[in-house]
Amino acid sequence: MENSNWGAMERVIYLEQIIRCFRVHPICAILGPRQVGKTTLARQFAASYPQRVEVFDLENPMHLKSLDTPLLTLSRFDDCLVVIDEIQRRPELFPILRVLVDDPVKKYKFLILGSASRDLIQQSSETLAGRIGYLELPPFTLLEASDVDKLLFRGGFPRSYLAASDEDSVYWREEYISTFLEKDLPGFGFDVPPKIMHRFWMMLCFYHGQAFNAHEIAHALMISDKTVARYLDILAGTFMIRVLQPWFENIKKRQVKTPKIYFRDTGIFNALSLVQSIAELAKTPKIGALWEGFALEQIIDCLQIRSKDCYFWSTHNDAELDLLIFRNGKRLGFEFKYSDSPKVTKSMHIALEDLKLDHLYVIVPGSFRFPMTEQITACGLELIRELVEEIN
Numbered sequence: 001m002e003n004s005n006w007g008a009m010e011r012v013i014y015l016e017q018i019i020r021c022f023r024v025h026p027i028c029a030i031l032g033p034r035q036v037g038k039t040t041l042a043r044q045f046a047a048s049y050p051q052r053v054e055v056f057d058l059e060n061p062m063h064l065k066s067l068d069t070p071l072l073t074l075s076r077f078d079d080c081l082v083v084i085d086e087i088q089r090r091p092e093l094f095p096i097l098r099v100l101v102d103d104p105v106k107k108y109k110f111l112i113l114g115s116a117s118r119d120l121i122q123q124s125s126e127t128l129a130g131r132i133g134y135l136e137l138p139p140f141t142l143l144e145a146s147d148v149d150k151l152l153f154r155g156g157f158p159r160s161y162l163a164a165s166d167e168d169s170v171y172w173r174e175e176y177i178s179t180f181l182e183k184d185l186p187g188f189g190f191d192v193p194p195k196i197m198h199r200f201w202m203m204l205c206f207y208h209g210q211a212f213n214a215h216e217i218a219h220a221l222m223i224s225d226k227t228v229a230r231y232l233d234i235l236a237g238t239f240m241i242r243v244l245q246p247w248f249e250n251i252k253k254r255q256v257k258t259p260k261i262y263f264r265d266t267g268i269f270n271a272l273s274l275v276q277s278i279a280e281l282a283k284t285p286k287i288g289a290l291w292e293g294f295a296l297e298q299i300i301d302c303l304q305i306r307s308k309d310c311y312f313w314s315t316h317n318d319a320e321l322d323l324l325i326f327r328n329g330k331r332l333g334f335e336f337k338y339s340d341s342p343k344v345t346k347s348m349h350i351a352l353e354d355l356k357l358d359h360l361y362v363i364v365p366g367s368f369r370f371p372m373t374e375q376i377t378a379c380g381l382e383l384i385r386e387l388v389e390e391i392n
Contacts, residue, residue: 001145011144013304014137018111021133026101027110029087029149030125031138033239033265034184035176035310037158038113040135042083045111045179052080058089070096078106085271087124093125103129110161110332116188117237136239138264138301140385145360148365152294153278155267166277173271180238190234195219200231202272204241204261209289209296212243237380239264242297247311247324247354260312262293269293292336295363295381296323299334302388303327321360327391330358337364342378352376361387 008032014030018041019174021028030210030301046053054077056063063370070093100108109362114121124132139156143149143187148318150212154160157176163169181194181201203217214228235241240261244330269290275281283289300310314320323334333351342362351358352375379387 010170011037011044011137014041015045016137017135017226017304021135022109024066025131025133026108027097027128028109028133029118029132029134030137031134031239032111032115033139033157034115034180035157035159035237036137036139038137039085040158042085043112046081048084049081052270053083054080055083056085056335058084058086061286064089067093071099074100074108077106078103081109081111083111083113085113087112087114087329088121089306091121091124091215094121094124097130098127115238117183117239134201136307138297139267140299142298142381143302143388148382152266153270153275153281155265155270156266157265160267169267170276172270175270176191179272179273180240183233184238188238192231192234196223196229197234200228201235201240204232204235204263205269205273205286207261208263208269208286208294211259212261213258213270238304240268242300242307242310244310244312244323247313247355249313261323261337262296264292266297288338291338291365294323296335297333297364298384299323302384303391313351314356315350319347319354321347321355323354331356332391333360335360335362337362339364340366342372344372344376348376 016028018028030041030362032038046055056067058064058067064209067090074096084093097110101108101110118124118134140151140158140161141156142151143163145151145156152160154163154239155165155173157173158294160169160172160176163172177198181197183199183302185192199280200217207213212232214225214232218225218228232243233243236243240263242264244260244262246257246259273284275284281290282286300323303325306329309326311324312320312322313324321333322336325332325334333355335348351357355374359377362372362376362378363381364378367382369377369379369383372378
C-alpha cells in the first residue's frame, strides 16, 4: 500500500487545535476511531514541541507494565510533554493525571489519545473536569482530500484513501472491519459476538440517513431491543456510527423524537454493502442516501461542529431539516440533495420560520453556487472550503 505520503500530510487544522487546547488546559485528548491518524498527528505535534517528549503506547506490553505504578512513573516527567496512546485501556489513569496536573509547583502536560468517545471514557469527563480539552479527529475530509469520488468510495481512513489501488483499499477496509470486530471491541472491554455484531452493522446500511428502528432490527436478528440499543451505543462510541438527535423547537407541534443514524465513513459503508468499485457505487440504488450522508459528515467535520451540537428537525406534518447547527450566535440549517437542479420546497420555508434560521444552505454535488431566495443558498459540496470560510 502507498502510505509513505500519509505521515507527510500535516493535518494543520488539528495541529492548531492541539496548540489552542494546551493554551487553556494541561491535558489534551485526541479522540477518534482506530487507524484514523491519531498517533501520526501526535508525532507531528511532538516533532515541533520545544521540550522533551515521552511516549507511552498502551498496546506495547513494556509501556503498559511501566504504568503498573502510574504515579511513581509519570511524576518523573514534569516540564515535558507526555503522550499516552490508547488511553481507554487504562481508564484508572485519569485520577492520577488529575493529581499530577493539580501540583502547585511542578508543570505537567499530557497529550492522551483514545479510540473511544468521551461517553465510553466516563472517568475523564468526571475526574478531569476543567483540566482537559477534547479534539475529535475524523477521517480525511474534503479540506484535505480533494477527490470527491475517491473519498466517497474509499472513505477517509488514511490507509484506505491513500491505497495504491481501489482493490488495495477494499482489502484494507475488509481487514479493518474484521479486526475491529474480533480484536478491537474485546480490547475495549465489550463482550459482543463478532458474527452478530457484523450482521447488525450490515443491517444499519439500510437505515443510513433514516430514523433508527431498534424493534425492527431486533426482530430480524432475533435479539432484544435492549441488545440492539447497546450495539448501537458501541458503534457510536467507537466513532463508526453517528446518532443524530432531533431538535425540539415548538412544543405545540408534534415532532419526531427518534434519532437518525449515519455511517461516519462512507468507505466502511461501501465495504459492508459489498461495493467493490467507483463504477459499482454509481449504479447502487443507495447512492443518493450515501452521498447525502457523506455531505452531512463533511459539513460537520469541516466546520468542526461537536457531535453534541448537531441536530436534525422533523415534524409529523413532513416538515424537516437535515442538519441544524449553532455557530457564532447564528442558527444555520442545511439540506442535502443529490440533485443538479435543487428547488425551494414548502418544508424549507417552514424550517426557516419555525426554527428562526439565519440562513439555510442546500448542499448539492458539484462546484456551483447560487441564491435560491434571500435566505436560501444552493452550494456545491466541492465549494466547501469557501463555505467554511464564509460561516466561520
